[in-house]
Amino acid sequence: MTSLEIRNLALAAIALAVAACLPLYGSDYLKSMGITVAMFTVLATSWALFSGPTHYISLATAAFFGVGTYTTGLGFETLPFWSLIAIAGVLGAVLAALVGLATLRLSGVYFVIFTLGLAELVRQVITWTQNMSGQKGLYVLTDLTEDQLYLMLVGLAALVYLTGWLIGRSRLGFALRIIGDDETVAAHSGINTATAKVLLFMVSGSVAAMTGAILAPRYVYIEPALAFAPILSFQVVIMALLGGVHRLWGPIVGVIPFTLIWETISVSFPSQVTLFLGIAFLVIVYFIPNGFVGLIEKARDWARKREGFA
Amino acid sequence: MDIMIIGLLLGGTYALIALGLNLQYGVARIMNLANGEMLVAGGFTAFWFYTAGQISPLLTIFIVAPVAFALNWLIYRIMLEPLVKRAKTRGQLEVDSILATFGLSFVAVGLMLAAFGGDYFNYSFLAKPVTIMGDTYAQNRVAAFVAAVIICAVLYGWLNWSRSGLSIRALSVSPESARLVGINTRSLSAVAFALGGAVTATGGALVSSFLTLDASAGIAFTLKALIIVIMGGVGDIRGTIIAALLLGVVETLVASLIDPGLTLAAAYTLFILILLFRPQGLFGRRPT
Amino acid sequence: MTVLSLRGATKRFGGLVAVNNVDFDVQENQVVGLIGPNGSGKSTTLNLISGALKPTSGTISLHGSAISGLRPEKITRKGISRTFQLVRLLPSMSVEENVIAGAVFGHRRRWGHEAHAEAQRLLDRVGLGGKGQLQIGQLTYIDTKRIELARALASDPKLLLLDEWLAGLNPTELRTGIELIHSLRDEGRTIILVEHVMDAIRSLCDACVVMSSGSKIAEGTPAQVLSDPEVIRAYLGDDDA
Numbered sequence: 001m002t003s004l005e006i007r008n009l010a011l012a013a014i015a016l017a018v019a020a021c022l023p024l025y026g027s028d029y030l031k032s033m034g035i036t037v038a039m040f041t042v043l044a045t046s047w048a049l050f051s052g053p054t055h056y057i058s059l060a061t062a063a064f065f066g067v068g069t070y071t072t073g074l075g076f077e078t079l080p081f082w083s084l085i086a087i088a089g090v091l092g093a094v095l096a097a098l099v100g101l102a103t104l105r106l107s108g109v110y111f112v113i114f115t116l117g118l119a120e121l122v123r124q125v126i127t128w129t130q131n132m133s134g135q136k137g138l139y140v141l142t143d144l145t146e147d148q149l150y151l152m153l154v155g156l157a158a159l160v161y162l163t164g165w166l167i168g169r170s171r172l173g174f175a176l177r178i179i180g181d182d183e184t185v186a187a188h189s190g191i192n193t194a195t196a197k198v199l200l201f202m203v204s205g206s207v208a209a210m211t212g213a214i215l216a217p218r219y220v221y222i223e224p225a226l227a228f229a230p231i232l233s234f235q236v237v238i239m240a241l242l243g244g245v246h247r248l249w250g251p252i253v254g255v256i257p258f259t260l261i262w263e264t265i266s267v268s269f270p271s272q273v274t275l276f277l278g279i280a281f282l283v284i285v286y287f288i289p290n291g292f293v294g295l296i297e298k299a300r301d302w303a304r305k306r307e308g309f310a
Numbered sequence: 311m312d313i314m315i316i317g318l319l320l321g322g323t324y325a326l327i328a329l330g331l332n333l334q335y336g337v338a339r340i341m342n343l344a345n346g347e348m349l350v351a352g353g354f355t356a357f358w359f360y361t362a363g364q365i366s367p368l369l370t371i372f373i374v375a376p377v378a379f380a381l382n383w384l385i386y387r388i389m390l391e392p393l394v395k396r397a398k399t400r401g402q403l404e405v406d407s408i409l410a411t412f413g414l415s416f417v418a419v420g421l422m423l424a425a426f427g428g429d430y431f432n433y434s435f436l437a438k439p440v441t442i443m444g445d446t447y448a449q450n451r452v453a454a455f456v457a458a459v460i461i462c463a464v465l466y467g468w469l470n471w472s473r474s475g476l477s478i479r480a481l482s483v484s485p486e487s488a489r490l491v492g493i494n495t496r497s498l499s500a501v502a503f504a505l506g507g508a509v510t511a512t513g514g515a516l517v518s519s520f521l522t523l524d525a526s527a528g529i530a531f532t533l534k535a536l537i538i539v540i541m542g543g544v545g546d547i548r549g550t551i552i553a554a555l556l557l558g559v560v561e562t563l564v565a566s567l568i569d570p571g572l573t574l575a576a577a578y579t580l581f582i583l584i585l586l587f588r589p590q591g592l593f594g595r596r597p598t
Numbered sequence: 599m600t601v602l603s604l605r606g607a608t609k610r611f612g613g614l615v616a617v618n619n620v621d622f623d624v625q626e627n628q629v630v631g632l633i634g635p636n637g638s639g640k641s642t643t644l645n646l647i648s649g650a651l652k653p654t655s656g657t658i659s660l661h662g663s664a665i666s667g668l669r670p671e672k673i674t675r676k677g678i679s680r681t682f683q684l685v686r687l688l689p690s691m692s693v694e695e696n697v698i699a700g701a702v703f704g705h706r707r708r709w710g711h712e713a714h715a716e717a718q719r720l721l722d723r724v725g726l727g728g729k730g731q732l733q734i735g736q737l738t739y740i741d742t743k744r745i746e747l748a749r750a751l752a753s754d755p756k757l758l759l760l761d762e763w764l765a766g767l768n769p770t771e772l773r774t775g776i777e778l779i780h781s782l783r784d785e786g787r788t789i790i791l792v793e794h795v796m797d798a799i800r801s802l803c804d805a806c807v808v809m810s811s812g813s814k815i816a817e818g819t820p821a822q823v824l825s826d827p828e829v830i831r832a833y834l835g836d837d838d839a
Contacts, residue, residue, distance in 0.1 A: 055405055102585055108404050109341045110585065113536045117578045120533075124575040131569070171702055171709060178699050181688035188648060190674040190703035190753060234412070241409070274526075275420025281413025285393070285406055 012161065020154050023147040035146060035218070037259050038153035039211055042160055043232075044240040044251035046207035049164050050200040051237075052245035053176035056108050059233040060099065060115035063122050064092045064205045066228035068212025070126070073138035073222050081144065085152075085213045092209025093202040100198035116230070123228035130224070137223035140216045152214045160207055164248045167203075172196060234277060235262070241284050244291025253292045313562055321558020322455040323517050325462055325551045327531060328538035330510030336545030337482045337502035340390055341404065343411040345535055346528030347418035348378060348507050352514025353523045354426065360433045367519045368457060374515045375508045382507025386500045389414070394499075415528065422525040432522040454516040461512060466547055478502055482545040510535075530574060537581040543591025553592060556580075599626045601757055601788050602647065602678075606656035607666070609642055616642045618812040619656070624757065629779075629789045631799045631820065634809035635833055640792045641683055643809070644761050647790070648680045649673040660757070677705040677756035681746040681763050683792075687734050694730035697721060697748045704753025720748040724778060740771040747778070758782070760791040764798050776801065796824070808832070 022034045043061055051058055068088040075084050103114045130136060167173040175196045178186040186193050216222060235258075243254025258280070265276050288295060327349055334342045352374045356367040393410060397403035469475035480488040481498055489495050517523070538557055542549030557577055564576035584592070602624040609617040617639045624630050632640045645651040647658055649670035658666040665673050679700070688696050697717040701708045708716055721730055724744040734742070743763060750758055764775050776798050782789065783802060793799055799806065799820050806823045808816040810832035816823045823829050 055401055057405060057408060102582060106585065106589055108401065109335075109408070110540065110589075112341075112408055113533065113540075114581070114585070116529075117533055117574070117581070121575050121578045124572055128569050128572055128575075131571070174699070174702060177690065178688055181690050182686055184650070184682075185686050185688060185699070187670040188650070188674055188680055189699050189749070190671050190705070190707075192669075192671050234416075271423060272420060274416050274423060278413045278416025278418070278420055281409055281416060285410045285413065289406075 016154065016158055019157075020151065023150060031146060031150065033259065033263070035150045035153065036263070037255055038150060038157060039215060040236065040239055040255045040259055041252045042153060042157045042211050043208055043236045044243070044255050045157070045160050045164065045248070046204045047236050048240045048245040048248075048251045049160075049167065050197075050204040051240070052250075053173075053180040054197055054200070055180055056104070056111050056197070056201075057237060058115045058201070058204065059112060059230070059237065060096075060118045060205065061208050061233040061236045062228050062230050063115070063119035063233075064095065064208035065212035065232055066119060066122060066126075066224070067091050067095060068209035068214075069140075069216040069219065069222050069227040070138075070212075071209070072213045072216035073140050073227075076140055076142055076217070081142065085210050088209040088213035089206040093206040095209075096202040096205025097198055099205075100201040101194075104197045104201065105194055116233075119228045119230050119233065123224045126224045126228075137221050139221055140219065142217040144217045146218065149214055149218055153211070156207070156210060156214065161248060163203065167200070168248065172199060176200060231277070238277065238280050238284065242280070242288070242291055244293025246290065247293050250291055250293040253296075313566055314559060316451070317559030317562035318555055319451045319455040319558070320562060321555035322458040322462075323513055324534065324538060324558050325554035326458040326513035326516065327510050328535040328542070328550050328554050329462060329465060329547065330506040330508070330513060331532075331535040332539045332542070332545065332547070332550050333478075333506030333509065334503050335539060337478055338386065338390075338499040338506070339394075339403070339485070340386070340407045340503060341411065341536075342503075342506070343408060343532055344415035344418055344528075345411075345507075345510055346530065346532035347415050347422070348382070348510045348528075349514030349517065349531050350422065350523055350525065350528045351418070352378060352511030353518030354422065354431070355511075356515035356518045357431050357433055357523075367515050368453060371457070371512045371515045374511050378511035379504045379508040383500055383504035385414070385507070386503040390503070391496070391500070394496075415532070419526050419528065426525060430522045430524045432518070448520060450520040454519055457516055458513065461509070462551060465509065469547065533574070534577055537577050537584075540581070541584050541592055543593055546591065546593060549591055549593045600624070600662075601626050601628075602658070602660055602790075604643075604647075604656065604658050607643065607646055607653050607658055608655045609639075609646055609651060610654045615812050617646060617653075620807075620809070620812075620814045622807045622814065622817060624788060624790060626788055627786045628804045629783050629787075629791065629802050631803035631806040632790055632792045632809065633794070633799060633806055633823075634815075637811075638809040638832075639812040640809055641761055642812075644680070644759050644790065644792055647673075648678060648759055671703070674704050674753065674755075677753075678759065679704065679750035679753055679755035679757075680759035681743075681750050681761055683761040683765075685739075685742045685746055687742055687745055689734050691734070692730065693726065693732050693734065693737070693745055694718070694721065696734065696745050697730075697752055700749035700752030705756070706754040716752060717748070720751055723751070724748045725774070740767055740775065743767070743775070744778075751782075756788060758787055758789045760789060760793075762792055762794065764793060764795045772798075800824075 019038070023031060026034060043065070047058060047061060050056070071088040071091060072084050075087070099114065099118060103111045175186065175191045178189065178191060179193050179196060183193055212227070219226065239254040239258045240251040241254070242258055243252060244250030262273070266273050284291070331342065331345045334340055334345065355374050356370045359365040359370045360367060389410060390407060393406045394403060397406060469479055477488070477493045477498055480491070480493060481495055481502070485495055534557065538550060538553045541556070542551070542553035557580065560576055560580055561573045565573050600623050603622070605621055607617055607620045608615070620643060632643060634640050642651065646653045646666070649665070649668055649672070653666050656666065657664050660676055660678065665676060688699060691699070694714075694717050697720055698713045701713045701716050718730065721727055724747050726741060726744050726748065729741070737745070747763065760779070763779070764772060767775050772795065779789070779791070779798070779802055791802070803820050806818065806820050807814055808823050808826070808829050815832055816826045816829050
């Protein structure tokens with residue numbers, strides 16, 4: 001390991017420790033924000049693990065998330081909570097594998113549409129099954145506290161960062177970078193491009209489903225329209241792009257400011273959130289295509305160049 | 311039998327909407343995810359004219375079409391052309407235009423929410439029965455279908471037999487060669503995009519005469535239009551029409567035989583089957 | 599020993615027959631030139647061998663086992679590497695990483711220090727020693743071609759396909775380029791090259807396959823085929839023959 005890597009690892013450990021101690025010192029507002037930030041950090045970072053190198057825009061987060069919440073909702077009375085998280089992870093990975101095998105051979109547009117419709121498909125099917133059985137929603141009553149859920153999310157975040165770091169150093173990570181640059185070259189270098197993409201998509205889907213499983217007790221009552229809300233997918237895409245998807249630490253740089261603004265707007269101007277979401281998309285495309293990380297790196301290069309001249 | 315006909319009537323209007331998207335994606339190469347909002351805006355206009363002045367939606371389309379054309383032309387020139395210019399690869403343009411048109415779609419929904427509120431809107435235009443082959447149907451559906459057929463036919467004829475239609479088809483098949491034979495690809499792309507928007511908005515005005523819409527209904531139509539375009543084959547008008555009719559029938563079958571809540575699920579299942587077995591579209595050749 | 603053989607290889611695009619029933623063999627340590635006028639199906643043939651396109655009919659086999667219809671990554675792993683007619687590099691990566699990309703997943707696989715060392719060796723080999731850390735945008739045209747060659751060599755292929763590798767070079771670069779391929783030939787590599795540069799064909803090839811309108815019209819040593827009246831007619835048209 002180089003000294004730079006040791007420094008980054010130490011920084012990450014400190015940040016994680018500060019985050020993990022939030023329940024000890026945070027106010028109620030801070031704790032409630034903490035849980036939202038932790039949730040979106042996990043979702044956006046795992047989204048970027050797949051979409052960053054491959055440039056495929058996945059809108060399936062809500063579908064995976066919903067599958068996770070329903071796993072907890074259906075199983076919390078019979079199985080221990082940790083096993084539900086594991087089951088949700090497996091289900092998310094399986095669903096991602098199916099979607100990936102069907103669409104990742106095709107162009108990016110097909111993938112976007114497919115993933116956009118996926119949450120809607122699962123939602124309609126669950127609603128229909130519930131109507132057939134006369135059931136409406138599910139109560140998820142556990143004795144888990146907000147602080148416990150928060151710590152689980154921080155743990156999951158640590159796991160995501162670790163996975164991302166390991167993938168980045170692995171052949172799989174290298175293969176994805178090649179695929180992102182030129183898929184034809186990748187195939188002619190001996191890379192099974194479909195497998196590589198599906199594997200990463202499975203990681204991302206599995207993490208989103210686990211997040212949903214962890215957060216289900218927080219909702220207390222779950223129903224399809226809530227668990228599969230499509231807006232979640234869009235929020236995740238925006239936060240990840242806003243932060244920057246080319247670095248592992250990029251998405252969190254977008255998650256924190258976006259969550260703060262989002263909370264403010266949905267409290268003060270609840271009818272304007274859609275408009276805000278749209279403007280955020282346009283701002284990213286036209287003004288910060290590489291996210292905050294891109295801006296930071298550009299500023300650093302510029303500063304370095306100036307130093308060189310001085 | 312009557313399910314089939316209701317399905318075909320619905321499919322006819324779908325065809326118009328999907329044709330609009332196909333012009334935008336197949337010719338101007340922009341996957342316009344704000345297409346459904348253009349449809350809702352067209353529907354709003356028809357609703358407004360009908361409730362305020364009792365003007366028939368069949369006349370309103372003559373106002374909706376040129377306004378939508380101008381609006382979409384501006385959108386292409388101001389928002390999308392810079393993306394086309396800066397894109398180094400087809401893939402980058404794809405990602406950029408997906409994000410930009412998503413943004414546009416949300417902004418449009420936000421504005422319509424602010425202007426009209428979140429209520430559903432509908433009006434009763436020609437809500438009288440008409441009898442065809444022994445079964446009765448709502449006149450508004452039949453009128454919308456007939457209008458859609460006429461517009462599709464005109465469009466089809468124009469693309470196939472006029473000189474400007476030929477240029478558009480050339481651009482759709484091969485932008486590079488089109489440039490070589492002296493076609494101004496940039497301005498023609500803008501025209502195709504604008505035309506697509508106009509066709510979709512017209513479809514919206516027609517649809518509003520028999521379906522209930524609201525400000526956020528657009529995305530479902532975008533999704534359906536996309537599914538139709540991909541089923542029928544990008545740039546293939548005949549395929550689009552057939553795929554639209556097919557989707558109309560399948561949706562109506564599912565809605566009346568199983569559950570109306572499952573229409574999108576049905577459309578989506580059809581889409582999955584197409585992706586798995588004929589990703590090049592129903593009538594397309596396998597790409598080589 | 600026969601490395602590669604094509605039997606009845608055919609590719610149709612709709613009604614157009616781009617490659618029509620082509621047979622030929624490539625022996626070990628042989629450099630075979632695939633030549634012919636523009637649009638005669640040379641590049642398509644190369645794409646059939648590398649798996650970029652699937653043949654409509656016919657078989658292609660590598661060391662006696664059929665590879666026709668396999669996906670490109672499978673064919674690469676079995677030991678066929680290629681360069682592209684229009685240079686394709688990985689723009690977000692350094693020169694060295696571009697070469698390593700060829701070493702990790704292909705016929706012979708290396709990772710970590712081994713891959714790094716191999717990339718260094720190959721960069722020296724193709725004349726890019728010391729340029730490993732440069733970005734792709736900083737390179738001259740011939741250097742981009744050198745990287746592609748190094749990437750193709752990085753998996754230690756049994757057969758190397760060069761698709762107009764010499765095209766677009768200026769006279770000085772061309773000389774350097776021909777020398778470079780000559781040195782590969784002297785190493786005993788088995789190579790198929792699609793080429794228009796006649797000087798290169800004369801000095802590099804042991805055998806030539808000539809194609810016209812999708813079919814093979816001649817085969818033999820460069821001197822034989824280039825004096826064949828049918829080949830001359832194919833290149834110059836009927837009037838001049």
